[in-house]
Amino acid sequence: MNKIFAIAAVLCGLAISPPTFAEDGAKTVIKGQMSSQQGGASLFIEGFGLTQKGRTNYTNGSFIMETTFNEPTFCILTTTDPIVKGFNVYLKPGDDILITVKGNQVVLSGKGSKLNQFLFDIINKYNYKDKQYTAKEVYTNRVNAINASADAEVKLNKAALLGHAQGEYLDKVFGPYMESKVAGEVDEINKAKFDDFNLNLVPEIVSYYNWFKTINEIMYAKMEAGKLTVRNSNTWIADFAKTIGNQELREAYVVKLVDFALMEEDVFKVKNYAKEAMPLLKDPSNISKINAITGRVDKLTRYNNAVPGTDFSQATFLKPDGTKAKISDYKGRYILIDIWSTWCHPCVAEMPFLKKLEHEMEGKDVVFLSLNGDVKEEYWQNFMKKRNLTGNQIKMEKGLKDDPFFYQIGVTGIPRFAIIDKEGKMVNAKCCQRPSNPVLKVYLNELLSK
Known part of the structure; x- marks a missing residue:
């Protein structure tokens, strides 16, 4: 009992203390009185990878977790308590929330509690x-x-x-x-x-x-x-953004997509995307952001040996039967090259989409080459048998690490897609539209119509 009173005194003391500020924001506190005596609680910021902001264990069913925030932030609070479990919280700098289990009810009190009680209730309802x-x-x-x-x-x-x-x-x-x-x-x-x-x-x-x-x-x-309808491969960002009614969101979307295109190193198209989308922007700060993004494109030099028009007709690869295949073997057709390896899960994930796209474009002057980058041929051969892969399967003879074609087009992560024209010359060495993206089909049909 003395421990419970001691914890209660600490909690009350924290509840009336003014927020303290550190370099990374104001102190924010979450406390709990759980239904179970042992366990733990953790706080995460939502994201592509969860960022842990705090973790603590219960002491006689109670916990205190302190962290800091610069701005209001949506987080995920997880607990091992069978009644509280986990839920989204919207924490503001300086919040001081107590979570109490009363019977089968979860009651929040303290600064920031009303908003988060509402969130807890609608999430559970x-x-x-x-x-x-x-x-x-x-x-x-x-x-x-x-x-x-x-x-x-x-x-x-x-x-x-x-x-x-x-x-x-x-x-x-x-x-x-x-x-x-x-x-x-x-x-x-x-x-x-x-x-x-x-x-x-x-x-x-x-x-x-x-x-x-x-x-x-x-x-x-x-x-x-x-x-x-996407008009062509350069207008997809603009065409997408035009369907968004709210101007603020439309502009944020354009800026984000152009920035993401550069992050993916879509170097041969990103300036075109920006040019087509720029008329949709009214906010001078967003126009400046787009100009700053496109200004960084020319600093990416890893693709300088594979600019559009570079001849790759003599690039040679290995077929499943041990014979050689050259890019020139496919003269008269556009080539979409899918660079993959058996260990690359996103590469494998694109395979059914590639198969679907190939079926949809059957009879057109385009060939789909699946170019494997495994070092050991047996991995490639076994994988093809296991997944019953058909179509144009070829392999880098020495794998990704030492392949001259891969080095010339610029070493990157995979999956990677490249487009070569009917004469064996490079069109786009870093095509960032994957088969799962319907814009790729627009792009290929656009090339075929020329």
Whole structure:
């Protein structure tokens, strides 16, 4: 009992203390009185990789976890408590929240508690794991609850809550499909079921870590449903952005996509993307950002030996039967080269998409070459048998590490795609549209129409 009173005294003392500021922000405290005596709690910032902001163990069912924040941040609080479990929290610098389990109820108190109690309640009432609701219904119910709330804190933070709710909704819809394009474990294309094409995207969605990737997936779905036309391979960012009604979000989306294109080193196209999208921008700061991004393109020099027009007709590779194949063997057809290895899960994930694209473009003057980069030929041969790979399968004789073709086009990570013209000359040594991206088909048809 004395320990409990001591902990209570500490908690009360912390609750009335003013926030202390450090170099990395204001002290923010989460405390708990759990239903279980032993266990632990952790706090993570949402992202492509979870960033841990705190971790602590229970002492007689209680814990205190201190961290710092510079700005309001959506986090994930996880606990081993069977009642609290884990939930999203929206923490502001200086918050001091106590989580108490009372019977089967979870009660939050202290600074920042009202907003997070609301979040806890709607997350548990409308849960994506609840089979009685579709993802769209969960999202709609949460949005309705946020809009209907009379709580002053909820009203004050409504825009942020709606943005996060939308980001989470799209992540629940597209997340597993996006992950499947990285894992590469199956031979099927497990498309996300999405028909919410009239979804009103809100600018606050940018607070969600993968916001632009899920918006891309909406655009791809619209393309495949015939609801969005991409004029050519240079206009896809502009064409996508035009469908976004909110000007603030439209501009943020353009800047993010152009920046991401440069990050992926889409060096032969990124200036064209920027040129086509620039008329959509009104904010001078965003125009400056685009100019700064395109200004960095020429500093990327690793592809200087494979600029458009470079002759690769004599590049030689190994066929499965041990004979040699040259690029010149495919003269008269455009070539999409897919560079992959058996150990590369994202490479394998693209295979069913490549097969689908090849089928859709059957009869056209384009050939699809799957160029393997394994060092040991047996790995390649065994993988082809295991996955029943057909089509044009070729291999770098010495693997990625020592292959002259790979060195000339610029050594990078894989999967990697390159396009060569009908004369064996390079068109694009760093094509960043993968087969899973419907813009690649637009690009190839555009080349074939010339």
